[in-house]
Amino acid sequence: MSHNSFVRLCLLPLASVTAAFFLLPMARLLLAGSEGPRGLAEYLAIILEPRYRTTLLNTLVLAAATTVATLIIATIAGLFLQRQRFPGRTILVAILTFPLAFPGVVVGFMIILLAGRQGLIGEVSSRLTGDKLVFAYSIHGLFLGYLYFSIPRVILTIMAAAQKLDPGLEEAARSLGASPWAVLRDVILPALTPALIASGAIAFATAMSAFGTAFTLATNIDVLPMLIYTEFTLAGNLATSAALSVGLGVMTWLMLALARSFAGSSVAAAG
Template sequence: MSVSSKRNLSLMMLPVLIITCAFFLIPMGQLILVSVSGDNGAMNYWQALTDGRYLRSMLETLVLSVVTTLTTLAIALVAGLFLARNQFSGKAWLVSLMTFPLAFPGVVVGFLVIMLGGRQGLSAELGLLLDGSRWTFAYSLAGLFVGYVYFSIPRVLLTVMSAVEKMDLMLEEAARSLGASRLRIVLDVILPALKPALIASGAICFATSMGAFGTAFALASGINVMPMTIYTEFTLGANIAMAAALSIILGLITWLVLLLARSASGASSTPAA
């Protein structure tokens, strides 16, 4: 490579380096320094990993994110297969409606959940009509689960639809001609073909659920997921070092899942020798 080519490559890489330093390396370095500040120092991490309150918060966040991801994948898989392979009047409107939550911030999604399952919501009015009590679920993990699934479906659905449209239908026809049942075709042909897309979109869904704050903030009553715990430590407790340590731990867990998903997605999309 000539000197001029190296110079041009360096100039092209300069914006990437500036953005990486300004928006990732410097903020992360500062966050790490803050997390080991104060009287406890690096023991903040040990406390975050051993204190029962923080552990419960992390466990609730992990379980909620996993359940949200699995539910979203199941819904988006069925809907994506149907929408990608069928043409009918109003299909474009239906797809637009199912992807509409992408336009909503988390706080708005939280308000929608309150309108559905809050004390004055639809479920409460239905409960009053049926047994005289208000059926509410908005201010709990169930309400947060509904909100997370609501804004996660569009992201996964669009990815699944794109992957379905690229599938080779001849493989299904070959399996059908060999006498394979509909279930065997789904398990042996469709799911393996969609596996990279499902893993990639599922990882994004998991990461979004782990760090989502707006919806949890709108439904804050009785909810102890990690973003709310970090917010409480930072604002109400003024424990900035612990908030930073919890943020680092949350980020590392999410990053590890994304790394594993990328590896699995890449491996599954590589044809066997």
Template sequence: MSSRMFVALCLAPLLIVAAAFFVLPLARLVVVGASGPDGAAAYLAILTEPRYRESLVATVILAVATTVATLITATIVGLFVQRHDFPGRSVLVALLTFPLALPGVVVGFMIILLAGRQGLIGEVARALTGQRLVFAYAAGGLFLGYLYFSIPRVILTIMASVEKLDPQVEEAARALGAGAWAVHRDVILPALVPAFIASGAICFATAMGAFGTAFTLATRTDVLPMVIYTEFTLNANFAMAAALSVGLGIVTWAALAVSRSAAGTSVAAAG
């Protein structure tokens, strides 16, 4: 057998799987998106139809806010946990990564228990101010839920990058007169930028496509995955659902592509 043939045989399973489960469904999705009464204009409707546009904007804003808040929180915690040894450190790390084990629906349920109509925060607020505070079902609840499952994804990447920092570079900055703030601003944070880009992109993609948590919580706000679900199941508008799916995919893919070229390394797409 020639080596060329051997390579082709080895690649065949991959090509078959890719064609069957990725290329063909995606192509079909694009075709279906243009098969409605409006044809290819359905794609335009994502931007022209207020309901779709607003949900796209809301989803992007939510995903960006989640990414920024996650990066800030995970960086502070990751730096602290990686740099300090204290009793219970490994328990804390296990706790911080625990949400990885929970499906989105459970995360949504936990947010309801925390900030829902019967939630803990509502009860405390009522006891203190006489007014019940409920934000689980609006953007605030979604944000909190997304934050909860995003932090573990980012924190592990940040901790790994912090561990790899050259301590001598920080010592060099200190020798030149830089205090703790300056060392963080000028040395540590710039060195962590590739980690921010890589983990931020995954965080953004996950938040854009999150469904379980949105399904549990998004009763007062529309995010794109929920709109797709509604069009598909309740309105049986397959064409619009497909067009929105392609639109969601393009925005997320574009974010990953930009971050990949900025980081110069491969950034995995999140599920």
């Protein structure tokens, strides 16, 4: 057997899996989105229809807010955990990354136990002020759930990137009189930029398309994954739900591709 034949034989399983689980489903989804009464114009509904456009904006704002908050919290925590050694550090890291084992439905249920009608926050606020604070079923509860879901992923990335930083650069900056804030701003954060971009893109994509948490908290939430679900199951509108799915996938893919582009140029510049 020639080398080229052997390579083709090895690539056959990959090609089969790619065709069966990616190309064919995507082709069918694209076709379904154009089979409605409006034809290909169905793909413009996500922008032209006020209800869909509002839901898209809500989803984008929620994903952006989740990404920014996750990056801030996870960067501070990740740098601290990577550089400090103290009793119980391993247990703390395990606790912070434990949500990786939870599906979205479990995360949503935990938010209900925390900020639902019978939740801990409601009980405490009722005793302190007489008013029960309940926000689990709103966009604020979903934000908290996505934050809980995203922080572990970003922390692990930041810790891995911080481990590879050259301590000599920080020592040189300090010897030249740089303050701790200047060292963080001019040395540490630029070196962490590729990791921040990559992990931020993952957090954004997760918040854009996560369904389980939104489904659990779906009382007063209007985000794109829930809209797709209701259009398909309650309205029976297959074409619209398929078009919205394609639109959601394209926007998320563009964000990931943009992040890869920026992270790659950052790595090249640093090297």
